[in-house]
Amino acid sequence: MSDVVVVGAGLSGLTAAQLLQANGHHVVVLDKGRGLGGRMATRRISTPDGSTAILDHGAQFFTVRDEGFQQMVDRWITDGVVREWCRGFVAEDGHPRYVVNNGMTALTKHIAQGLDVRTSTLVFAVKPCDTNPERWTVVIDDNSRIDCDAVIMTCPLPQSYSLTVTTGVELPQDLLLTDYDRTIGLLAVLDGPSAIPSPGGIQNPDEVFSWIGDNKAKGISPIPAITFHANPAWSSAHWDDSLEDGLALITQAAQKYLGDAQIVASEYKKWRFATPRKVWPEPFFAVNTLVFAGDAFAGPKVEGAILSGLKSAEYVGDLVGNN
Ligand SMILES: Cc1cc2nc3c(=O)[nH]c(=O)nc-3n(C[C@H](O)[C@H](O)[C@H](O)COP(=O)(O)OP(=O)(O)OC[C@H]3O[C@@H](n4cnc5c(N)ncnc54)[C@H](O)[C@@H]3O)c2cc1C
Structure with missing residues (x-):
């Protein structure tokens, strides 16, 4: 051995x-x-009224090309860990987007079973x-x-x-x-439904964001909670902003996706090594x-x-x- x-x-x-x-x-x-999981990260955020939102803040969903990987995914579906979310966001393209029940970290915990992880x-x-x-x-x-x-x-x-x-x-x-692209994220818990259309994800909608995902629509959060990812250019330009300035700017950019809802709790997140170039x-x-x-x-x-x-x-x- x-x-x-x-x-x-x-x-x-x-x-x-x-x-x-x-x-x-x-x-x-x-x-x-x-905890384990690396960029398969899931956060729980409590609101002032005592509710808890669940948000994926690294990877948001995944796709499959490789046949062997598809077999792994099928087993996870059978095990109740993974499920198909949708087949496209603005328009359907036939390719399944998979998500992890209870948030992305749950898949890494599933894989880690029986291992000596320190x-x-x-x-x-x-x-x-x-x-x-x-x-x-x-x-x-x-x-x-x-x-x-x-x-x-x-x-x-x-x-x-x-x-x-x-x-x-x-x-x-x-x-x-x-080198790696950076990602700045805003995790926002709302007091009502967002303005993000079904199935709950938008890719590259404007000059700030590369992704906006509604974790309630995705089925992992019991209350409305949105993950906003700024694109690499915006993230790089604002990397050294103070927490106060960065949070204010990204929150302002997020407003138009909130509909009538208000943010009741939020966190500002930075991924230095988000995506290899x-x-x-x-x-x-x-x-x-x-x-x-x-x-x-x-x-x-x-x-x-x-x-x-x-x-x-x-x-x-x-x-x-x-x-
Ligand atoms: C914001 C964001 C959004 C994403 N969205 C998607 C998506 O929608 N779909 C998709 O398919 N992919 C997405 N990805 C990419 C996906 O998350 C990654 O490709 C994948 O999780 C990388 O896994 P990994 O094991 O290679 O690295 P990681 O998950 O980064 O694991 C590396 C681990 O090394 C540990 N480590 C580092 N230094 C040390 C040290 N000195 N000692 C001990 N441990 C150390 C870290 O803590 C980390 O846990 C996204 C990534 C980010 C950041």
Whole structure:
């Protein structure tokens, strides 16, 4: 049995870990977040009258192209975790948009079942093991260490690099220079229905927003609650705004989508590494037993993150299988 450490408990890392564990490897997943899920994030916001809204604030829905991924999705539907939301927003195009019952994080919790996932665990560095240079030592910020045969790094790439400079492994320039678009979001709980038409999502409606989603219409929030995502240009231009200024500006831009409703509670959110601008042509990048995976490899979406996780796990399983 080989020891594998997966850094990052987002979709990619959890999918990789689940496959490796199913194939008999000993796997530990480490994530700096308080909870798991990474960009599959769901927030609960309480209102002054004591109600609770549920809002997806990272990924909003997902689509399927790959046949193997479709089989996974079909199993999640059978398990009651995922369901089809709609087949288009302004007009139907025949392609299912899937959502997760109870919010996107619930899918990552489902995938994580039975895994050793350690949250609130910030990885500080990965370096060759002192006693066996063919193994790796993963150093955690409390200075505890885990030795292993292989490491799968699934953080956004700039974060993965900063942790692996201590490995001495050289990475291709193209990979090193992968940049990410930013997203600023507004999570707004309303006192009545919004003006967002059925089925409850609008893509690229104006010069500010790339997405507006009604979490009640989507079926995850018991009360009206809207996720607004500003587009990359707006997010970049306002990244350094103070919380007060940024919140005021995005709230003003959101007004025309609220109908007669008023915002009763809101949160201002920033994703520094929202979407990779370039996608690496292979589903992962490996230097022997140090592997880089995530949505920068198989596509900047839910499906890409999962496929990258699967492929990286197959590679690692083949490589360390006989250790
Ligand atoms: C605003 C937004 C909207 C989106 N909308 C959609 C959508 O509608 N449809 C769609 O298909 N996709 C969407 N996406 C993309 C989708 O969310 C991602 O492609 C996918 O979730 C990425 O998964 P991942 O595992 O590759 O990375 P992540 O989910 O980012 O996981 C990486 C993990 O690494 C952890 N980490 C980082 N550094 C460390 C460290 N030092 N130590 C330990 N852990 C660390 C992080 O905490 C994180 O949990 C959206 C993304 C964003 C941000």
